[in-house]
Amino acid sequence: MIITHKEFPNYRxxxxxxxxxxxxxxxxxxxxxxxxxxxxxxxxTTVLVTCTASARPKDGIDYxxxxxxxxxxxxxVGRIPGSFMRxxxxxxxxxxxxxxxxxRPMRPLFPTDLRNDVVIACExxxxxRDCSPEITAMIGASAAVSIxxxxxxxxxxxxVLGWDGEKYLFNPTAEQKKNNRMTTTIxxxxxxxxxxxxxxxxxxxxxxxxxxxxxxxxxxPVLDLIDTMVREIGKPKFEYxxxxxxxxxxxxxxxxxxxxxxxxxxxxxxxxxxxRVNDWITMVQExxxxxxxxxxxxxxxxxYKLQKKVVKKWLLAGKRVDGRAMNExxxxxxxxxxxxxxxxxxxxxxxxxxxxxxxxxxTLADAQKLDTIWEEETKRFMHHYNxxxxxxxxxxxxxxxxxxxxGHGALVEKxxxxxxxxxxxxxxxxxxxxxxxxxxxxxxQGSICGTRHLLRPDPGRRRLHHLHRHPGxxxxxxxxxxxxxRHQEGHHRHPDGPQExxxxx
Numbered sequence: 001m002i003i004t005h006k007e008f009p010n011y012r013x014x015x016x017x018x019x020x021x022x023x024x025x026x027x028x029x030x031x032x033x034x035x036x037x038x039x040x041x042x043x044x045t046t047v048l049v050t051c052t053a054s055a056r057p058k059d060g061i062d063y064x065x066x067x068x069x070x071x072x073x074x075x076x077v078g079r080i081p082g083s084f085m086r087x088x089x090x091x092x093x094x095x096x097x098x099x100x101x102x103x104r105p106m107r108p109l110f111p112t113d114l115r116n117d118v119v120i121a122c123e124x125x126x127x128x129r130d131c132s133p134e135i136t137a138m139i140g141a142s143a144a145v146s147i148x149x150x151x152x153x154x155x156x157x158x159x160v161l162g163w164d165g166e167k168y169l170f171n172p173t174a175e176q177k178k179n180n181r182m183t184t185t186i187x188x189x190x191x192x193x194x195x196x197x198x199x200x201x202x203x204x205x206x207x208x209x210x211x212x213x214x215x216x217x218x219x220x221p222v223l224d225l226i227d228t229m230v231r232e233i234g235k236p237k238f239e240y241x242x243x244x245x246x247x248x249x250x251x252x253x254x255x256x257x258x259x260x261x262x263x264x265x266x267x268x269x270x271x272x273x274x275x276r277v278n279d280w281i282t283m284v285q286e287x288x289x290x291x292x293x294x295x296x297x298x299x300x301x302x303x304y305k306l307q308k309k310v311v312k313k314w315l316l317a318g319k320r321v322d323g324r325a326m327n328e329x330x331x332x333x334x335x336x337x338x339x340x341x342x343x344x345x346x347x348x349x350x351x352x353x354x355x356x357x358x359x360x361x362x363t364l365a366d367a368q369k370l371d372t373i374w375e376e377e378t379k380r381f382m383h384h385y386n387x388x389x390x391x392x393x394x395x396x397x398x399x400x401x402x403x404x405x406x407g408h409g410a411l412v413e414k415x416x417x418x419x420x421x422x423x424x425x426x427x428x429x430x431x432x433x434x435x436x437x438x439x440x441x442x443x444x445q446g447s448i449c450g451t452r453h454l455l456r457p458d459p460g461r462r463r464l465h466h467l468h469r470h471p472g473x474x475x476x477x478x479x480x481x482x483x484x485x486r487h488q489e490g491h492h493r494h495p496d497g498p499q500e501x502x503x504x505x
Contacts, residue, residue, distance in 0.1 A: 012233055016225050018042065019159075019171040019218065021131060025143055025225070027233060036148030036235070040140035043131035046076075048123040049140030051148045057115035057241050062300055066107055068120045070098040070137055072373045076127045082371045092372045096406045098122075098134045102141050105187035105195035109153040113243040118150055127373050130173040132160055138187065143226045149235040156194060157222035158187045161215045163203060168211050170218050174375070184208070186215045190223050199414035249292045250302055254309065257284055261306050268322035270352050270440040274393065277303065322351075330441065334453050348450030352440035357450035360431045367429040380429050381420050385409035385447055387436040408444040409434075415448045416455070430455070 010028035017023070021043040031037035034050040058065055072095045073088060074081050081088055091099070102122065110118070122137035138158035146155040161184040162169030162176065169176050177183075184198035193216060200208070257280070264276035281299060289295055295302075311321060318326065330351030339345040344359035368379040385408040389396035412434065420430070432454065434447035 010233075012229075014225055014229055016221060018222060021171075023139070023222070023225075025140065025229065027147065027229070034148075035150055036144045038140045038144045038147070040136050040143070042128070042136040042139070044126060044128035045131040045133050045136045046125040047133060047137045047140050048125060049137060049144045050119075050121045050123075051141075051144040051150060052119050052121075053148075053150045053238075054117040057243075058117055061115060062243070064107070064110055064112065064114050065117045066103070066110065066120075067118070068099045068103040068106070068122075068141070070095050070102065070122045070124070070134070072098075072124050072133075074371070074373060076124045076133075077373045079371075082369075092370070093406055093410065094370075094372050094374050096403050097410055098137065100403060100407050101134055101185060101195075101197065102138045105138075105156050105158075106141065106145070106152075106154070108194070109156070109189075111151050111153075111240075111242075113245070114151060114240055115243050116240055120145065124373060129375060130175075132171065133373065134158075134185070135160060135171065139222055139226075143229060146226050146230050147234045149238045151237045151240065154189065155223055155226040155230075156187050156189055157219040157226070158185060159215050159219045160185055161211045163200075163207060163211060168214060170215065182208070182211070184211065184215075186212060186219070188216050188219060188223075190220065199417065201418040244298075245301060246292060246295060246298050249288060249295055249298070250305065252288070253284060253302060253306060258306070258309070262310050265307060265310055265321055266323070268324070268351070271393070334449070336454060344454055346450045346454035348446050348453060350441060350446055350449070352438055353443055353446050354437040355443060355446040355450045356435045356437055357447065357454050358433050358435070359451075359454055360433075361428045362431075364423070364427055364429055380423060381413060381417065382429075382431045383409050383412040383416070383447070383451060384431070384433045385412065385436070385444070386433065387439065387443060391436045391439045391443070408447065411444050412447045412451055416452060419452070420455070 008029045011026070012028055013024060013026050015022065015024045022041070024041045026039040026041075027037065030039055030048060031050050034052050037048065037050045040047050040049060070091070072092065080086055083089060099122075102120070106120075120141050122141060124133050124137070127133050135158045138156070142155040142157060145152045160171050161182065162172040162180040163182040164176070164179045165181055169180060172180055182198065182200040182203045184196060184200070186193060187195040193212065196212065198208070260280060260283070264280050265273060267273050267276070281303075285296065314321065320326065322330075324330070330353075331349075333347075333349040335347045337345060338347050338356070339358065342358050343361050346357045346359075348355050348357070364380065368382055370376050370379060385405050386401070387405060387408070388398050412432075420426075432451050434450060436443045436446070
């Protein structure tokens with residue numbers, strides 16, 4: 001038997017200090033069969049990031065098939081999973097959000113006509129509470145794709161911006177987070193900011209703006225380090241089969257059918273607009289299909305590009321798509337107490353966007369138990385967002401919750417966390433579900449407005465309006481100091497007994 005020692009001749013290590021903590025990236029030793037693999041260590045947080053791409057494009061699709069997976073393992077924080085099987089199952093909500101956090105700034109930097117499968121996998125191996133695993137994974141993902149042979153117009157780098165009321169905190173430590181009033185994640189290239197995600201507690205606009213400017217400067221050394229890696233060990237980018245598009249047909253439609261597309265879009269009613277667009281498709285198909293028999297396979301992209309040209313033309317002329325003035329918002333309507341039996345309900349409508357939010361209260365024992373690599377172990381305020389296919393007029397069966405729905409639900413939580421009463425003043429677990437009934441605009445903003453209206457604090461009291469106790473609910477005290485909905489005939493339920501009669505909402 002012959003045994004030899006395995007050598008790693010391509011092993012390289014790149015190092016720097018990033019906001020007072022060591023950042024190292026190692027290549028050439030792990031996951032050798034990938035297009036590229038980088039072991040990133042930031043402080044004692046360790047993430048293995050791999051990038052793989054298929055050799056051939058995927059047939060029959062009109063989008064770039066990118067997948068970003070942030071895989072949390074509880075051994076990274078020295079814990080055994082609490083499930084019956086004692087192993088990790090589907091990704092937790094924070095892991096899904098971390099995947100989206102990395103996906104959003106990177107996806108636009110790939111070629112739009114690339115149809116090869118690309119998978120970026122971030123394996124979290126150890127976690128240092130002072131060093132964000134999301135930022136570590138984002139830097140590693142950027143480095144792995146940049147040094148791989150996958151076409152990419154990067155690199156990017158990420159940083160967390162905080163503010164304690166006096167000074168900015170860059171990649172704040174666990175101790176600094178205790179007094180932090182703002183958590184803003186920023187991703188950027190050398191020249192531009194490509195993504196901002198933030199939650200804050202009443203931070204002035206100028207503080208936010210100046211912090212973003214400074215954060216962009218602070219992450220430049222990381223981009224320089226990745227550039228060094230590309231120069232020294234980067235692979236040549238592979239040639240790929242560009243997704244086909246009929247440029248001749250598109251230019252013909254721009255020249256001949258632009259005004260008819262303007263007519264299709266010149267309405268504030270989404271149903272009317274879609275009906276006109278469908279008629280437009282039928283018309284151009286009859287006129288041009290003989291010369292361009294495969295035109296329908298490009299129709300989605302043609303519509304996107306043509307409508308983009310219409311919108312740009314109108315905006316430059318000071319006109320919005322639905323005819324509103326630049327300072328005019330869509331018609332608004334808001335109601336509370338729209339459903340019987342439930343603890344609270346609110347309906348928010350803005351134009352043709354409509355969201356129904358329903359609240360449920362329970363004791364703190366029903367707060368969500370979290371089994372993740374992050375510090376939080378329980379969550380008292382939960383917001384869940386659902387957007388079924390009928391909300392956009394699509395005929396598509398609903399399946400399980402998708403990543404977008406998880407992300408929008410978390411967005412509402414971040415927006416409202418600062419105004420939820422403290423547990424000492426309001427000792428309840430709160431769950432709000434926002435059901436999107438129709439969508440023609442921002443449904444996440446509609447969910448925030450509906451939930452905020454439903455849960456607005458009672459002036460002069462650390463209570464919440466428009467919520468009431470249902471007699472059949474277990475665990476809730478008999479007198480909860482909460483106001484009922486319409487079906488309670490306007491009476492205010494108060495710990496000291498019935499109070500004055502209040503007008504209907």
